[in-house]
């Protein structure tokens with residue numbers, strides 16, 4: 001069923017009563033090329049919550065791809081089923097069939113709750129899928145590695161902007177979330193001489209980071225108030241809210257998590273607090289840049305070179321914010337919108 005949504009090119013609610021399959025494909029904008037954005041599999045409280053997540057994520061992909069110089073638009077797929085709800089291969093093949101009907105207007109890939117094996121199942125019914133076994137992004141988890149690398153470079157850019165020196169040597173970075181990206185980010189930072197304070201709800205990962213990187217550890221509730229140069233959110237979105245902003249004791253917020261600002265106005269609040277915010281979709285674009293290289297037949301070296309542009313893009317965002325008096329978040333939005341004109 002196609003749903004009408006102002007500002008979106010297409011929103012499709014897919015349903016198979018027999019199997020209980022429910023999914024949404026949201027295509028925000030294809031001005032620059034086919035809509036590119038991963039497939040999320042999550043248990044939502046209700047259909048409305050899933051639809052609004054798909055819409056927000058699809059729009060985010062439009063902005064991320066545009067500001068990263070990729071010739072792709074923004075889209076997202078969301079499967080409203082918990083990964084633990086029985087076998088999932090049938091659901092994924094079904095989603096693949098719907099994606100195939102869109103004839104290349106939307107290309108999917110991995111996202112929260114989905115794996116390379118899931119992408120392989122989608123591949124059985126459509127070719128419009130990335131991150132399948134053996135692909136550039138999937139081998140050695142290059143997508144997560146390059147996301148972490150981009151965040152590391154983004155932290156250097158932010159340090160340069162605030163302190164005039166980009167080196168992380170001796171700087172304290174508080175990392176929230178030690179998953180695929182957060183853990184790799186810690187490795188880049190540790191090897192360059194940063195002091196780490198880390199947290200995760202998974203204690204095993206915290207212990208591993210303490211052992212491998214000599215990181216100090218702290219509880220998930222206390223990470224926000226840690227005195228540090230950089231706070232790097234690498235877990236959940238929506239964490240930069242009124243309560244947490246009042247507790248931050250850092251000069252920079254720069255991390256991998258998507259949709260960090262609880263509301264757009266929090267970008268301004270950070271500016272007023274004198275905290276430099278590296279807009280999430282600019283600094284965490286490493287993964288989608290790898291996907292862009294994969295789709296154009298590039299290799300890992302080319303992908304890494306492209307990820308290195310994140311440093312310069314962020315510098316432009318910081319400069320534009322200073323000149324215009326906007327928050328860095330608003331300045332990034334304006335830059336992306338200029339590309340889309």
Ligand SMILES: NC(=O)c1ccc[n+]([C@@H]2O[C@H](COP(=O)([O-])OP(=O)(O)OC[C@H]3O[C@@H](n4cnc5c(N)ncnc54)[C@H](O)[C@@H]3O)[C@@H](O)[C@H]2O)c1
Pocket residue numbers: 112143144147176177178179180181182199200201202205220234235236237256257258284285287
């Ligand atoms: N994987 C990528 O390439 C990529 C690309 C762009 C953006 N991102 C974003 O970066 C973030 C991390 O992605 P990932 O792939 O590392 O995910 P992941 O699921 O591998 O890791 C997330 C980690 O955060 C931890 N966590 C969850 N809630 C927490 C809390 N309240 N406090 C502390 N830790 C908590 C989890 O235990 C887990 O270890 C997500 O927001 C994701 O959307 C990821």
